[in-house]
Amino acid sequence: MKISDFHSTFLKFRRDVMREFIFKANKTITSSDINLKDLPGSCGRLDLLCRCVSDAFFLSHDIRRDVIFYAVLYGQPNPPVCIKFVGSELRKVSPDERNIAIFIKKALKKFEELYEEERKSWNQSTPGIYVKRLGFRDLILEKLNEGKNIYYLHKDGKDVENVDIENPVFILGDHIGIGEEDEKFLEEIGAKKISLSPLELHANHCITIIHNVLDKRGLYGV
């Protein structure tokens, strides 16, 4: 098959879809006092959040511009803090954990410099990275109001192979999960619970698998 034929076949099946993720970081630090040498310990599993950001955006020598990734941080001293990463706007971010942690540190520094009133809106810290005072449930309600479909990634959900995915926001927990109360909330709002494997996976691996599922279905963003 010629490359041009492949390209037109690919485009025929391609449907424009943004991919959004919401990651609940139960223990991740909410001050800029980040020790880059201790991301898992004193920073409350910031290593895991950085890996999620890396797997959400980075292709080999390219970036997924159709992804928006939200992390809601619930660690001390000032929770909740929501950090938003917009793939089409990111500049100078690279896939390694340390580099991403430096950008998160800048976002938290920006947050510290704002008055509480200013924190109610999105504030850009560096290109494509924004910070706001926003809790996990309120963010999900905002997404529902935007007309998004909420998919909760969980081992015991329905096999992803049997689920149609449209206009998605994927919800993920960290090493602790999202907690019973938030699971109940997702059930109440009618989130679809979908499984990627019969085994318990790391959150960042779930992101890679979901990308793979959507890539193969031709569900790309613009």
Ligand SMILES: C[S@@+](CC[C@H](N)C(=O)[O-])C[C@H]1O[C@@H](n2cnc3c(N)ncnc32)[C@H](O)[C@@H]1O
């Ligand atoms: C390490 S797991 C969390 C484990 C935690 N002990 C719990 O009980 O939720 C991190 C997150 O990855 C997602 N996850 C893990 N395994 C999964 C699977 N097989 N299918 C779909 N999502 C999964 C879930 O969102 C989970 O909260």
